Amino acid sequence: EIVLTQSPGTLSLSPGERATLSCRASQSVSSSYLAWYQQKPGQAPRLLIYGASTRATGIPDRFSGSGSGTDFTLTISRLEPEDFAVYYCQQYGTSPHTFGQGTKLEIK
Amino acid sequence: EVQLVESGGGLVKPGGSLRLSCVASGFTFSTYSMNWVRQAPGKGLEWVSSISGTSSYIYHADSLKGRFIISRDNAKNSLYLQMNSLRAEDTAVYYCARSVTKDYWGQGTLVTVSS
Numbered sequence: 001e002i003v004l005t006q007s008p009g010t011l012s013l014s015p016g017e018r019a020t021l022s023c024r025a026s027q028s029v030s031s032s033y034l035a036w037y038q039q040k041p042g043q044a045p046r047l048l049i050y051g052a053s054t055r056a057t058g059i060p061d062r063f064s065g066s067g068s069g070t071d072f073t074l075t076i077s078r079l080e081p082e083d084f085a086v087y088y089c090q091q092y093g094t095s096p097h098t099f100g101q102g103t104k105l106e107i108k
Numbered sequence: 109e110v111q112l113v114e115s116g117g118g119l120v121k122p123g124g125s126l127r128l129s130c131v132a133s134g135f136t137f138s139t140y141s142m143n144w145v146r147q148a149p150g151k152g153l154e155w156v157s158s159i160s161g162t163s164s165y166i167y168h169a170d171s172l173k174g175r176f177i178i179s180r181d182n183a184k185n186s187l188y189l190q191m192n193s194l195r196a197e198d199t200a201v202y203y204c205a206r207s208v209t210k211d212y213w214g215q216g217t218l219v220t221v222s223s
Contacts, residue, residue: 001170035209037153044203044213045145045153056211088153092208095167097143097155 002027002091006100012108019076021103023089028069030093036065036074039102040085048087049074081107110134110212112204117217124194124221130187130204130214138162138182140207144189146200147216156202157189194221 003026013019023034032052037045047056049065052072062077076083084107089100116128130142144156157168157178166178177190187204201216 033208037210039153044215045210046213047209047211050209050211056209090153090155090210092210095158096169097158097167097208099153099155102152 001096002029002094002098004089004091004098004100006087006089006103008103009101010104010106012106013079014108015079015081017079019074019079019083019105021074021076021087021105023067023072023074023100025070025072025091029072029091032068033091033093034065034067034072035090035092036063037088037090038083038085039088045088076105079105110206112206112212112214114202114204114214114217117202117219119220119222120194121223122195122221125190125192126194126219128189128191128202128204128217128219132185132187132204132206135206137180137185141165142178142180142187142207143205143210144176144178144187145203145205145210145213146198147203148197148200151200154200158208159187191219194219196221 005024007022034052036049039045053065064075086102111133114130141160143158159178175193179188199221203216204214206212
């Protein structure tokens with residue numbers, strides 16, 4: 001199975017700063033079938049990015065995804081207070097559809 | 109509006125069985141693959157199972173070792189997860205999610221396995 005490793009585990013930043021989250025795969029992700037999700041406490045996850053770089057419906061353009069092969073990045077250009085949450089990457093090109101362990105983005 | 113509503117969770121003893129349901133509305137259910145994803149308390153997300161629109165393709169996490177079975181009834185716009193031989197480590201919130209990209213999620217249903 002493809003193992004996804006997210007880094008850092010926790011990222012402490014202030015509103016207005018830029019956030020860069022990494023997701024590294026143990027083998028190449030088929031056709032860039034890589035998604036990013038945001039989860040807030042007590043809520044279901046929300047799709048942010050699919051196909052490595054395509055924003056989902058209604059997602060602000062401060063969220064962007066990039067990468068291919070084994071290295072992927074989620075960038076939040078200018079953090080808003082509502083962006084502090086846990087972020088997960090997932091590959092859906094090969095079964096099992098594995099998730100990364102998550103990056104917690106917290107207010108500094 | 110796309111809606112996914114899970115039900116069927118609850119407290120079950122180790123070794124017991126439970127059947128989860130997810131009722132979908134607001135889209136043509138039969139044209140989308142569907143998924144189950146779980147989250148143990150305080151832990152990350154774990155993909156459980158996926159099924160194609162016509163049930164032609166079914167995938168389960170290897171770790172489940174045949175204990176869980178995904179199915180769907182397109183006439184009822186419903187997705188199911190039959191869970192057998194439940195263990196304490198199956199305790200989690202179980203979410204249903206639409207499509208390979210998991211673009212819509214239900215609110216989840218809590219399964220607690222405990223004696």
